[in-house]
Amino acid sequence: MGRDHGFHPVRITRIIQETPDTRTYVLDAPFPYRAGQFVTIKACGTLRSYSMSSSPETDAELMTTVKRVPGGLVSNWMHDHLAPGDVVETTLPAGVFCLREGDGAGGVRELAAPVVAFCGGSGITPILSLAKSALAGSGRPVRVLAADRDAGSVIFSAALGELTERYPDRFEVRHHLDDRQGFATADQVREFAGDTTEADFYLCGPAPFMDLVENALLAHGVAPERIFVERFAQTAADRPLRENPEQEPEELPEHDSTLTLVLSGKRHTLAQRSGETFLESARRAGLAPPFSCEAGNCATCIAHVTEGEAKMRVNNALDDDEIAEGWVLTCQGEPTTPHVTVEYED
Incomplete structure (x- = not known):
C-alpha cells in the first residue's frame, strides 16, 4: 500500500513574522518527515506546496514558511486570514529535495x-x-x-x-x-x-x-x-509542446496504446496518444481525476499502476519505495508498454 497522500486537518499553534511579507506557521502535526520536504495545503479551492523550515533533527514542531506573493491566491489568504488555533488541511510531507545518504556494508553510512x-x-x-x-x-x-x-x-x-x-x-x-x-x-x-x-x-x-x-x-x-x-513552478519550457497547438483533439495522431483508468471504482478504457501523460489522456476523454500542480511536485494526482509499466518525466514527490510499489504521478506518467492500467485511490 502506498503512503497516504490524502489531506489531514492540522492546527496552527503559532505564527512567526519572519519579514514583513514572510510568515512561519508552526503546526501541531506529528508527521514524520525528512529535511527539505514540503507539505501541500488545500485552501481557496486550490492547492499550494510549501517547504518546511524545521528540521526533524533539531525541532520538536513542524514549521512551514510562506512568503506573500503579489497576486498569490493561497499565500495572501494565509497571511490575511489565518491565526493561531485555526485548522488547515495538508498532505503528509513529501518531496525528494533531501540530504543524500550513503550505503555502507552495515547500512546507511555518514557522508563526508x-x-x-x-x-x-x-x-x-x-x-x-x-x-x-x-x-x-x-x-x-x-x-x-x-x-x-x-x-x-x-x-x-x-x-x-x-x-x-x-x-x-x-x-x-x-x-x-x-x-x-x-x-x-x-x-x-x-x-x-x-x-x-x-x-x-x-x-x-x-x-x-x-x-x-x-x-x-x-x-x-x-x-x-x-x-x-x-522547483515548485513549471515554466513554459518545461511543458510538452505539440507541433501544432491549434489542432483539435480529433486531428491529433492516432493513439499508440490503450489506457485503463480506475476512478471512483469505475473502469474507463481510452486511447493513450503518443506524447500524452495519463492525466492529459483522462482529461481529453472527459474524466476528472484529481490533480493540482501538473509539475510533478504535489502528489495530488498519484495513482497505482496495476498492469503494464510507466515512466515519469519529472518526480519531486514520490520516493524510490513508492515507485517500486507501482505508484505514479499521473501528471507526469507515460506508458512504456502497449497497455497500462492506472488505479486512483478512493
Whole structure:
C-alpha cells in the first residue's frame, strides 16, 4: 500500500513574522518527515506546496514558511486570514529535495561530502531545514549563499546567525544583496563553490537564479548527479509542446496504446496518444481525476499502476519505495508498454 497522500486537518499553534511579507506557521502535526520536504495545503479551492523550515533533527514542531506573493491566491489568504488555533488541511510531507545518504556494508553510512547551497529569496526555506539537519546529524560542513533583494528581505537572519555561532568551524553563510551588489553572477557562483566540486550542491529560488547557478556549476566541473534542484513552478519550457497547438483533439495522431483508468471504482478504457501523460489522456476523454500542480511536485494526482509499466518525466514527490510499489504521478506518467492500467485511490 502506498503512503497516504490524502489531506489531514492540522492546527496552527503559532505564527512567526519572519519579514514583513514572510510568515512561519508552526503546526501541531506529528508527521514524520525528512529535511527539505514540503507539505501541500488545500485552501481557496486550490492547492499550494510549501517547504518546511524545521528540521526533524533539531525541532520538536513542524514549521512551514510562506512568503506573500503579489497576486498569490493561497499565500495572501494565509497571511490575511489565518491565526493561531485555526485548522488547515495538508498532505503528509513529501518531496525528494533531501540530504543524500550513503550505503555502507552495515547500512546507511555518514557522508563526508560538504553541503553547498545557493538560494534566492524564500528558497532559503528548505535550505535552512537541510542545513540544520546536516549540522546536527552529521559532521558535514555546510556553506550557504543566500541572495536577497535587500537587507529587509532576508529571511531567517537570526536563525542563520545562531547556526554560525553554534558551528563556527562547519557553517558559513554569505548574504548577497541585489540592491548593493547587483544580481548574482556566474563568476560569483564559481568563486563560492571554490574547489569543492565533490560537494553536494542544493539550489532553490527563482527559476532564472537557479538556471544561472546550475549552468555555472556544470561549467565549473560539478557532476550533474551532485546538483539537487527544487522547483515548485513549471515554466513554459518545461511543458510538452505539440507541433501544432491549434489542432483539435480529433486531428491529433492516432493513439499508440490503450489506457485503463480506475476512478471512483469505475473502469474507463481510452486511447493513450503518443506524447500524452495519463492525466492529459483522462482529461481529453472527459474524466476528472484529481490533480493540482501538473509539475510533478504535489502528489495530488498519484495513482497505482496495476498492469503494464510507466515512466515519469519529472518526480519531486514520490520516493524510490513508492515507485517500486507501482505508484505514479499521473501528471507526469507515460506508458512504456502497449497497455497500462492506472488505479486512483478512493
